[in-house]
Amino acid sequence: ERLTVFAAASTKTALDAIAGQWQAQTGHQVSLSYAGSSALARQIEFGAPADLFLSASPDWMDQLETKGLLAADTRFDLLGNDLALIAHGTQPTMAIADLPDRLGDDRLAMAHVDAVPAGIYGKAALENLGLWAALAPHVAQTDNVRAALTLVATGEAPFGITYTTDAAASADVSIVYTFPADSHPPITYPIAAIAGGNTRLGAEFLSYLRGPEARAAFTAEGFEVLAE
Amino acid sequence: MSGWLSPEALEAIRLSLKVALWATVLSLPAGIFVAYALARWRFPGKQLLNGLVHLPLILPPVVTGYLLLLAFGRTGLIGQPLYDWFGITLAFRWTGAVLAAAIMAFPLLVRAIRLALEAVDPKLEEAAKTLGASRLLGFATITLPLILPGVIAGAVLAFAKAMGEFGATITFVSNIPGQTQTVPSAIYAFLQVPGGEGAALQLVVISVGLALGALLLSEVLSRRVAKRISGR
Amino acid sequence: MSGWLSPEALEAIRLSLKVALWATVLSLPAGIFVAYALARWRFPGKQLLNGLVHLPLILPPVVTGYLLLLAFGRTGLIGQPLYDWFGITLAFRWTGAVLAAAIMAFPLLVRAIRLALEAVDPKLEEAAKTLGASRLLGFATITLPLILPGVIAGAVLAFAKAMGEFGATITFVSNIPGQTQTVPSAIYAFLQVPGGEGAALQLVVISVGLALGALLLSEVLSRRVAKRISGR
Amino acid sequence: MTLDVTLTHQFDGFACDVEFSAPAGITALFGHSGSGKTTIVNAVAGLLRPEAGRIVMDGQVLLDTAAGIDLPTARRRIGYVFQEARLFPHMTVRQNMLYGRWANRLRRDTAHEAQVIDLLGLGHLLTRLPGRLSGGESQRVALGRALLARPRMLLMDEPLAALDSARKSEILPYLERLRDDFGVPILYVSHSLSEVARLATTVVVVERGTVLRSGPAAEVLSDPEAAPSLGIREAGSILQGRLVGHSDDGLSEIAFSGGALWLPKIAANPGEDLRVRIAAGGVTLSRDEPLNTSSLNVLHGVIDTVRIGRSAGAMVRIRVGDEVILSRISARAAAQMALEAGQPIYACLASISVARSDIGQTRV
Amino acid sequence: MTLDVTLTHQFDGFACDVEFSAPAGITALFGHSGSGKTTIVNAVAGLLRPEAGRIVMDGQVLLDTAAGIDLPTARRRIGYVFQEARLFPHMTVRQNMLYGRWANRLRRDTAHEAQVIDLLGLGHLLTRLPGRLSGGESQRVALGRALLARPRMLLMDEPLAALDSARKSEILPYLERLRDDFGVPILYVSHSLSEVARLATTVVVVERGTVLRSGPAAEVLSDPEAAPSLGIREAGSILQGRLVGHSDDGLSEIAFSGGALWLPKIAANPGEDLRVRIAAGGVTLSRDEPLNTSSLNVLHGVIDTVRIGRSAGAMVRIRVGDEVILSRISARAAAQMALEAGQPIYACLASISVARSDIGQTRV
């Protein structure tokens, strides 16, 4: 049997590995479609043949839920993540308050602060820390958080704000500060089965995702697994 | 996921080629027709058609993809009747990727053919008419061969564009491996992954190679045709 | 951010127009030159140049943007000397957006001009030479006016593409409101949030309107030129 | 086969308003550059839709703007030799030539093809592309292309202008055969009076978009009044005769109502009707019978009119039998000889001045 | 001004290997369609680079493949009237015509412009685009364009082919003036022997890519041996004479070494040197002096040679003074009259058969 999973692109590495294991164990096929959460959510609205949806933002999941597109009682928060200030090259940790001075005329790379989840969280955190007004003119926004990482990795921008999962992935950047969890809304990746999809098989995979093998894979990529 | 190509990547290449070929082949007749209409006819709404053809160029691809979803999605204006009456769905199928690629490439195709058409002396078709050729025959035997370099140029532009199309495709048909994951989508997915640049680069190189091959082939073809025509 | 246009949206429109215009205007001479070289000359590496020109069409835009970043970034192969010697930075500047748009539009520009060039009878330039015109003068007075419809077509394609370019631009120069936030970037941002479609639509309509205006203008211009040329 | 043309059309700065009838045979359109000849031919071909007009070919209405009839060009079954060659640049010479047969789905007639190719001397060029032909070669291919389409009517716009006289004199007899043996009517534009005189059954003189004069060739061309518009030095007369036979010394004898003419060997059979054009400038007049002269053709006739021109010339019209001969001499000679209507006179034709290409075959 | 041309070039299926020298004046290239005339002209213009060759104009080497010299076309200062008009389609007639002046940065010479425009009858077409011209109009514009570039040398490839004879006879004197008053050398391709005879100082007969014969026009054209390749009925002779004066009855008198000729009024001044072409076919021979005839021009001479042709004709060469006249008569007449070299003979020219356009002015 085949299961189609729509998942936020940032979960690709872990999810690929988990799906591989599950397939080997059960003999089922998993098709994983990675794209931005917004694109995936919209496709589901238009009847995409998804059985499960893993979103990088609760907003899009809320939107689907309101429209009654989720299979009842299947939604839960699967993953959590942290937000980090990253710097180009190998750098010691620093106080966030120094950022405006350290930045000077240079740019702070972030995902789009009004549109992309990582950017929205980052803006919230900076506002919370009272730094947004000073930093806002320096923000270079990208269309996804990975692009922000690239800007820092190439040295185009000396600093950037990404998830810790992203920061861990690049050898050219170092985490110089981790935003406290209470400085921004909780970063959660909700998952749910889609109404009209293969909910039976979906439920099987969902429970596998809560299992120990999945947990290990997610943790290895730096995610926090929220689901018990 | 480095080393040699993953089955997923191979699958993406196969699919991209299939999509680009179909998109090019299917849009060619329509492209020639529309180019002819724009170049030679006068009709009400001509500028509207012209604008419509160019729309995918002007719009951010994501928007085009979104509009395609609106129109051809299962609940869409065209998608719903298409499904209800013929059982055809395009969204989330490779056929939808063909549609997306064809629509994105269409302005390039039409412009190239139209430019070629405008350069053909209509007096030659007149001469064919005096020899008994109907309008259609005159077009097929005189004008069409003479615009062949333009048609080839348009086709290769369309093919290249179709090979590279990402935004509209991923928005319209998503990114399902083996079904709708084209090379650009796969590249995108790799780029989202820590350390995925290597695999992405591999795909970039391959798709560039394929498209350049097509380009080179078209150059050779079109030079041969042009030489024949100019008699030089 | 619905209702009437936000200042931010207005700014994006202004910027997009500026970027698209500059991209078109600046790439025009280069486009004509490259098209001429590809159409009329033989030189080693010609097919390489041809392939290079088409590359932005084949590559997913994000990849092009990434390559631009690598080349023109502050530590890039071209970007570093450019900065060290001339103090020029392109990344994060609207000038970088111009570069990205120009490069993405370049294949369209070159193809259109090249097709037009190939349709011009070189015998006319020969005639100009017999009348004392140098190669350059012959080109400027005979060939150039005759390919004007093609140049206009290429320019409008380039302009439209530049107006719609998103992937390479945002990757290369990111999205800094008032500096590098073009209309497509703004549209993209709107589309990322649930319920943002309305605001996005507003911008879509405006950018489509602008590009279609350019298109219509080019049609009129080019028809006038073509009429003059054909004498029909 | 008749062709009736009435049309009015207006370009900016040029108005065309013509009406003429062409009976069977070859109708020559003759006129200065820019007088409207190509315009007329285009209208007959259906390539130009005149503002108003009616064109009828052999009872079939090709165009009637009043009745809203406009037969598409492809269905008019014409063969058009354009003023410029207009060859299909992407087809070889052979493909160009066979296009009409193919478009009209005609049966292949290899004998006819071979004949036309041979006539036009194109045998060695069949696989050539038009871009590599010389000017005259292109024109010959264009001719062949029109001929091989087996049209019901031929339209020829200066078809021989780029050809040398040797080639011309090979092609002209072929056109005559088309006219006579196959009854293909031809609308023929030419600046060459000798071509026109040789071929034309009917001559239509066009001037600034109007028909100045039209009628049977013999009449129009030997009308002293028409001479100025034809170019005075081209004036001449046309005799209708019949080939009597060929003699051993290479001359052929033609009998006409006023006597006999001896001309260099004519490619025709005894008994055939012929037309002989005699250029007015090549006819010397003599009151006494010229003796011991190289001229084999001395005709005895009676002066019909003597018309002293504005310049130094005089045009003398002489009746010989039922025919009229024009002689253009100097006004001084006319005065010295005191030429007057009614006088008997000897017209002396320099034997070979009646040139080969001025002899046309006709079946009236 | 001299032009020396040596060149070899090969197209597939056609080899060109020519060598000729052209002194000052007009050099006519004469030959069948496809014989290589345009090829030669293109090489002189620098539009075709021959495989090997050397072209020297007035001491200036335009091309020397051995020495690696190839002067760009633009620097050769030629005016080329192409076989097809090749007008610039996006420029008006006026812009086309002024292009050369502008490209060569010449001073404006409105008198000259007006004169050329008037000569070519283009005044009413100046703002027209070439796409809307008739065939002959296009050719006239092409002519004007070349003339107004004030070239050091004119190359003309059948420049008058699409023109009617009236227009031709207006343009020919202008070309003569260019040749004589301005010393502009002209390389002239034409199929019309009367044009060539009238204009050419030198004639180069081209046949299948080689020079069959070349030399002074008078010699080549009156050489009975050359007659076949020129087209036998076009053979004729050229007399050098001087205009004596104009008489009241509209005739002009020309004196030459063998006597006097009376011709219709010639637009030249007394004392000017002239060339008169006499078509061999227009000369009747008589043993007795013809009396009471309309021919004003009866020349007394001595038979030089009698050449009986393969067909029914005979070519008789007659010495009159220092000049030679050719007469083409029938072989039968030659036999009847028992013509032989050395006999005295009367050559009778139909007065007006020596046509206006066959009179050219020359400054030898």
Ligand SMILES: Nc1ncnc2c1ncn2[C@@H]1O[C@H](COP(=O)(O)OP(=O)(O)OP(=O)(O)O)[C@@H](O)[C@H]1O
């Ligand atoms: N580009 C070419 N390739 C091959 N053959 C050619 C090319 N151009 C000309 N020829 C051939 O060379 C020969 C000479 O051509 P050219 O144009 O010089 O003839 P021409 O004497 O000007 O004839 P015409 O009087 O018909 O114009 C012709 O047989 C022609 O077919």
Ligand SMILES: Nc1ncnc2c1ncn2[C@@H]1O[C@H](COP(=O)(O)OP(=O)(O)OP(=O)(O)O)[C@@H](O)[C@H]1O
């Ligand atoms: N498309 C056009 N627009 C305006 N005027 C035109 C157009 N076509 C032809 N004419 C004019 O109409 C007149 C007649 O043209 P046409 O081509 O019939 O002349 P023609 O008798 O064939 O001359 P030629 O012997 O020079 O070919 C010319 O004065 C020409 O300038």
Ligand code: MOO
């Ligand atoms: O996981 Mo995202 O929605 O591409 O930042």
Ligand SMILES: [Mg+2]
């Ligand atoms: Mg004409």
Ligand SMILES: [Mg+2]
């Ligand atoms: Mg030629």
